[in-house]
Amino acid sequence: MVNIIPIFVILLSTLLISSRGNAVESPRCGGRIFVENTIVIEAPVHEDCHWDIQTQEDRILVITALNGNLKEAQEFLSIHDGSDKDSPILLVENQKTHERSRKDLPEAVYTTQSTASIRFKKAPTSNLQLKIQKAVDCPFNLGGESQCARAVDDVSCYCATFTQRDHSSQTTYCNNNNMKLLTLETYEKEQAIKAAWNGISFWTSLTDTVQEGEYIWESTNTYLYPGYANWDISEPEHAALKDCMYSSWSGRWHDYGCDNALDAICQAIP
Incomplete structure (x- = not known):
């Protein structure tokens, strides 16, 4: 005993x-x-x-x-x-x-x-x-024309790439660096990202490629609705071939053709 x-x-x-x-x-x-x-x-x-x-x-x-x-x-x-x-x-x-x-x-x-x-x-x-x-570990950059930061909290990492690529290529770029293309699930997270990198337009992982009007954050495989959204006036347009979403320099969301080239922000979350 x-x-x-x-x-x-x-x-x-x-x-x-x-x-x-x-x-x-x-x-x-x-x-x-x-x-x-x-x-x-x-x-x-x-x-x-x-x-x-x-x-x-x-x-x-x-x-x-x-x-x-x-x-x-x-x-x-x-x-x-x-x-x-x-x-x-x-x-x-x-x-x-x-x-x-x-x-x-x-x-x-x-x-x-x-x-x-x-x-x-x-x-x-x-x-x-x-x-x-x-x-997660947070490098200072992912090579040329990029910048990383603990922009939202002290455990996650976000990296902006200022080399413009189409949506698919930016997704691959993030994945190749052990990250994912950005998600913006809350107002607070979006404001923190914009405070870090103000005045740029960048791809996010939000798309309705599979079903028109049914938006999914591809990086987390979660639906946009019900949830936070920040579309600009008259957006999304649901026009043909506008299946991806970017956040504009003015801070509002737009649907856009996925083949267009834009900057992007990658994320790594524990």
């Missing part, structure tokens, strides 16, 4: 620290954590607490402070890029910022791989919570 209780505690702890959608809290001092989506770590009341953190292999981790300042918190902890003993330390001041990223995003550190470790050297003097999220 003496040996059964510790095993039960370990199993219970594993259930508590596995993220399943919404953020969940971890135990107060150390352990192994798999991040499905988001998890919150409470600062320990003891020294020498050590968390090993992992997410799915093709994703990275982003760590922010829910309360307090992450840069100041580095006095109490170290965040390592990987779980090996000699993994390099990630510092807020060394993080490169994408030029077009949202300016109101919290201070964060990003790993370069799917694992990290957080080691508390001493207990913080005030309450501190760390939020750890699964994120």
Whole structure:
């Protein structure tokens, strides 16, 4: 019976620290954590607490402070890029910022791989919570005439390409770079994208190629209606061969011939 209780505690702890959608809290001092989506770590009341953190292999981790300042918190902890003993330390001041990223995003550190470790050297003097999220890697560009940014939130990535191509070619371009052609499911997302890249017209993945008037976001295979839409006056025209949608420099949607050449924005979402 003496040996059964510790095993039960370990199993219970594993259930508590596995993220399943919404953020969940971890135990107060150390352990192994798999991040499905988001998890919150409470600062320990003891020294020498050590968390090993992992997410799915093709994703990275982003760590922010829910309360307090992450840069100041580095006095109490170290965040390592990987779980090996000699993994390099990630510092807020060394993080490169994408030029077009949202300016109101919290201070964060990003790993370069799917694992990290957080080691508390001493207990913080005030309450501190760390939020750890699964994120996609975000390059600074996809080659010539392109620009990437965390334009919507701190876990996704968006890349604009200013080489004009037809709709099919832009879809292929995004796919070849492990991304998808843009979807605009909400007003807030659209405004964030336009704040990052103002004054350009760009292809999205919205089409009614299969059935006239039945619009589908091809990148997510979801229907437009019921949902957010931002058509310009008298749009869509439902004219012959106008089966693709672009967002114009003025900020409204137009149906357009898919063979026309336009800029595009790609997206990668965890």
